[in-house]
Amino acid sequence: MIPVNEPALGHAELARVTEAVRAGHVSSGGPEVLEFEEHWAAYCGRRHGVAVTNGTAALELAVACLDLDPGDEIIMPTFTIISCALAATNRSAIPRLVDADSRTWCMDANLVGDAIGPRTRAVMLVHVYGHPVNIDPVLELAERHGLAVIEDAAQAHGAEYQSNRNGATAWRRCGSFGAMSCFSFYANKLVTTGEGGMLVTDDAALAQRARLLRNLAFEGDRRFRHEHLGFNFRMSNLQAALGIAQVARMDEIVAKKRTIATAYTQGLRDVAGITLPVEEPWARSVYWMYGLVVGSETGLDAEALAKRLSDLGVETRPFFLGLHEQPVFRRRGWFINEKFPVAERLARQGLYLPSGLGLRTGQIEQVIDAVRRCLT
Ligand SMILES: Cc1ncc(COP(=O)(O)O)c(C=O)c1O
Numbered sequence: 269m270i271p272v273n274e275p276a277l278g279h280a281e282l283a284r285v286t287e288a289v290r291a292g293h294v295s296s297g298g299p300e301v302l303e304f305e306e307h308w309a310a311y312c313g314r315r316h317g318v319a320v321t322n323g324t325a326a327l328e329l330a331v332a333c334l335d336l337d338p339g340d341e342i343i344m345p346t347f348t349i350i351s352c353a354l355a356a357t358n359r360s361a362i363p364r365l366v367d368a369d370s371r372t373w374c375m376d377a378n379l380v381g382d383a384i385g386p387r388t389r390a391v392m393l394v395h396v397y398g399h400p401v402n403i404d405p406v407l408e409l410a411e412r413h414g415l416a417v418i419e420d421a422a423q424a425h426g427a428e429y430q431s432n433r434n435g436a437t438a439w440r441r442c443g444s445f446g447a448m449s450c451f452s453f454y455a456n457k458l459v460t461t462g463e464g465g466m467l468v469t470d471d472a473a474l475a476q477r478a479r480l481l482r483n484l485a486f487e488g489d490r491r492f493r494h495e496h497l498g499f500n501f502r503m504s505n506l507q508a509a510l511g512i513a514q515v516a517r518m519d520e521i522v523a524k525k526r527t528i529a530t531a532y533t534q535g536l537r538d539v540a541g542i543t544l545p546v547e548e549p550w551a552r553s554v555y556w557m558y559g560l561v562v563g564s565e566t567g568l569d570a571e572a573l574a575k576r577l578s579d580l581g582v583e584t585r586p587f588f589l590g591l592h593e594q595p596v597f598r599r600r601g602w603f604i605n606e607k608f609p610v611a612e613r614l615a616r617q618g619l620y621l622p623s624g625l626g627l628r629t630g631q632i633e634q635v636i637d638a639v640r641r642c643l644t
Pocket residue numbers: 322323324325348349351352394420422423451452453454464465
């Protein structure tokens with residue numbers, strides 16, 4: 269079976285982790301976490317990085333830094349992982365959902381304005397499967413309505429967006445937009461620390477607050493005396509050591525992802541009945557996972573295609589099931605009468621192919637061959 273993800277770690281990672289072990293830097297206090305924070309924030313074009321245990325924690329920490337009141341709303345795409353919703357619900361805030369764009373599969377920026385209400389306080393930009401959201405229109409709305417912007421760039425390490433604001437055009441990396449940006453370094457991400465995440469920001473006060481809340485809100489001269497309710501979201505130096513080695517290889521990592529995507533696109537673009545990922549002119553995708561949407565005219569849905577591919581030795585993953593279709597929210601009576609037709613179609617017809625950094629050319633050819641056999 270060709271796995272949907274296989275990480276590619278090498279000598280540099282081994283050397284950095286070994287060094288940390290030798291130096292006894294195993295827990296969170298020590299130089300590796302600081303170095304990783306500095307390097308990753310700099311790579312993203314941010315001033316500050318706060319490393320945490322995972323991407324879900326980074327999102328929750330970002331929302332905690334906003335000091336919302338219970339019942340405040342955060343706009344987010346329905347087509348995303350539950351972590352985004354949890355960051356809201358764990359802080360007593362409510363997700364307000366927006367449908368996906370049928371081309372990029374990210375939140376449709378044209379629909380965000382309609383979701384803004386009197387309790388809206390923030391908006392979450394989630395870059396899906398490596399392709400950036402159309403960020404500028406959302407930033408403009410957020411400025412006009414005084415909303416905080418949190419970027420979820422878990423799947424978009426190194427992706428770029430061409431921003432055209434205030435008369436200036438500039439390509440900027442995902443992770444550099446809004447008040448705070450969040451990353452996951454789970455094993456299937458471009459940079460992995462096994463488990464891990466980071467919040468990056470340009471705002472020194474937000475960074476300080478995030479650091480305080482990350483570490484049980486220890487502060488002041490008297491240890492074990494607390495003014496705030498925090499979390500234990502600390503990353504260890506062993507994890508950070510793994511990350512440091514990969515930040516240095518980011519150009520190579522992004523190039524490999526783009527090479528995999530180019531090979532898939534070349535091998536599949538003439539197959540009728542499937543839609544392949546796009547790259548908008550204002551975007552440079554990192555194709556975190558190479559997705560495809562199978563047309564219903566083929567008589568297949570994603571589940572049936574996944575079964576056929578599995579029989580041919582190819583592992584896949586289904587696309588997200590929209591937040592509005594999650595039983596846990598439906599049981600609360602949330603989103604009951606809301607329709608998000610694009611996300612609903614993607615959830616039923618979309619899946620992604622093996623896309624890990626460890627994928628070899630021969631395996632890509634096998635996957636292409638298998639998809640072609642399933643559909644022609
Ligand atoms: C878009 C997005 N946000 C957040 C997360 C959560 O990251 P983690 O699994 O590290 O908690 C993920 C994980 O895959 C993700 O894809």
